[in-house]
Amino acid sequence: MRKFVRKLRIVGGLVAESASFAFFSIRSDKLRTFLSLFGVTVGIFSIVAVFCAVDSLKTNIMEGVSSFGSEVVYVDRFPMTQPEDGTQLQWWDYLRRPEITEEEFVYVSRNASLAGSVVYMVMGSGNVSCGRRSYGDAYLLITTDGLEDVMGIGIEEGRGFSALEAGGGTNVAVIGHTVALHLFGSEYPVGRKIKVRGRSTTVIGVLAAQGESMAAMVDADNAVIMPLQYGKTVLESAWSPGMMMAVPGEGVRRQEFLDELRMLMRSCRGLAPSEEDNFAINEMTFLLEMLDDVFAGISRAGWIIGAFSLLIGGFGIANIMFVSVQERMSQIGIQKALGAKRYVILTQFMVEASFLSLAGGLVGILLVFLLSMPVNAVAGYFTIHISVSNVFSGMLIAVVLGILSGLIPAWKAASLDPVQAINA
Numbered sequence: 001m002r003k004f005v006r007k008l009r010i011v012g013g014l015v016a017e018s019a020s021f022a023f024f025s026i027r028s029d030k031l032r033t034f035l036s037l038f039g040v041t042v043g044i045f046s047i048v049a050v051f052c053a054v055d056s057l058k059t060n061i062m063e064g065v066s067s068f069g070s071e072v073v074y075v076d077r078f079p080m081t082q083p084e085d086g087t088q089l090q091w092w093d094y095l096r097r098p099e100i101t102e103e104e105f106v107y108v109s110r111n112a113s114l115a116g117s118v119v120y121m122v123m124g125s126g127n128v129s130c131g132r133r134s135y136g137d138a139y140l141l142i143t144t145d146g147l148e149d150v151m152g153i154g155i156e157e158g159r160g161f162s163a164l165e166a167g168g169g170t171n172v173a174v175i176g177h178t179v180a181l182h183l184f185g186s187e188y189p190v191g192r193k194i195k196v197r198g199r200s201t202t203v204i205g206v207l208a209a210q211g212e213s214m215a216a217m218v219d220a221d222n223a224v225i226m227p228l229q230y231g232k233t234v235l236e237s238a239w240s241p242g243m244m245m246a247v248p249g250e251g252v253r254r255q256e257f258l259d260e261l262r263m264l265m266r267s268c269r270g271l272a273p274s275e276e277d278n279f280a281i282n283e284m285t286f287l288l289e290m291l292d293d294v295f296a297g298i299s300r301a302g303w304i305i306g307a308f309s310l311l312i313g314g315f316g317i318a319n320i321m322f323v324s325v326q327e328r329m330s331q332i333g334i335q336k337a338l339g340a341k342r343y344v345i346l347t348q349f350m351v352e353a354s355f356l357s358l359a360g361g362l363v364g365i366l367l368v369f370l371l372s373m374p375v376n377a378v379a380g381y382f383t384i385h386i387s388v389s390n391v392f393s394g395m396l397i398a399v400v401l402g403i404l405s406g407l408i409p410a411w412k413a414a415s416l417d418p419v420q421a422i423n424a
């Protein structure tokens with residue numbers, strides 16, 4: 001135990017002494033130190049900034065996916081990714097596919113035993129007004145009841161519309177948070193009359209604020225949701241083809257749910273076993289899969305830029321250490337004459353190089369922090385997350401760079417002859 005404590009004290013003394021020498025090197029020639037460590041700072045900044053940007057993109061996309069229902073499955077004409085069987089179709093091939101219809105929705109919703117909820121939705125756009133206040137280009141969503149449950153969107157005020165209102169063509173609407181602010185300000189909106197594309201509509205609910213998202217299929221804050229039958233009369237012919245959305249029931253295996261959904265769509269359309277699907281079942285997780293290659297490319301670019309900067313910084317640190325060995329030649333000779341072993345001298349200079357590199361790395365990490373503040377303030381929906389793991393990775397890279405850069409100067413110092421070193 002005593003030997004262990006003694007060795008620990010020796011190591012602690014070496015680290016403290018090396019840190020003091022590193023601090024002295026920084027203070028003795030500030031310009032030389034700045035130029036030498038600038039490469040390390042730029043390199044660590046580039047690598048950590050790219051790490052944080054990629055992680056932030058993934059986090060923001062995942063938040064968008066989860067906030068709008070990560071379990072939601074979309075049945076549409078167009079696939080969001082290439083089919084798993086490798087089938088290559090042109091966009092006009094998908095355009096020839098039949099649209100998803102109400103009749104198919106009714107068939108699927110009645111027969112889907114594994115689905116928790118199924119809704120049908122058609123999207124359009126148009127002007128919404130209340131008195132003199134107007135909100136242009138709102139997202140007009142006409143849907144069956146239950147959209148809020150499927151998409152995981154809460155109702156802040158009022159209520160959603162019922163199945164009776166959805167099927168009966170009642171002129172009611174649930175509006176998004178931003179739409180409510182533009183039309184009513186601080187006034188209570190529920191029960192008020194608005195005009196959607198010139199048609200008088202009663203507001204029965206306001207959606208909870210969702211915020212902007214990079215992965216949202218629907219901009220809920222700017223949406224006006226209306227019952228399907230009434231919405232058709234409002235949009236007339238100005239709507240896009242419909243789509244079906246479904247979520248699996250509680251405790252249902254996802255693959256079984258997807259298989260049932262596919263089977264029902266094929267059955268409804270009368271497709272023979274040899275015929276290919278003329279519809280697509282899309283999942284929100286496609287975004288991450290699609291962007292994996294993009295993220296990998298960004299990461300590689302960051303590593304390449306950072307590697308060149310770190311290479312320059314490594315030569316700068318090695319230069320500082322060679323100068324340090326030359327300046328402390330007699331001191332090294334005295335240490336060796338008094339019995340200091342080679343590993344002591346070696347450790348002393350390598351730790352000093354690590355401290356120098358770490359100083360440059362910490363400045364680079366600090367720059368990432370400072371840059372993230374205005375970006376987060378301006379970007380709005382995109383937030384840069386600086387994780388502990390990314391900070392630790394940057395510091396670790398800096399320390400390893402310092403060790404590698406200081407290895408040759410440290411070995412030179414440890415190999416000096418005591419007599420020649422003292423007389424130098």
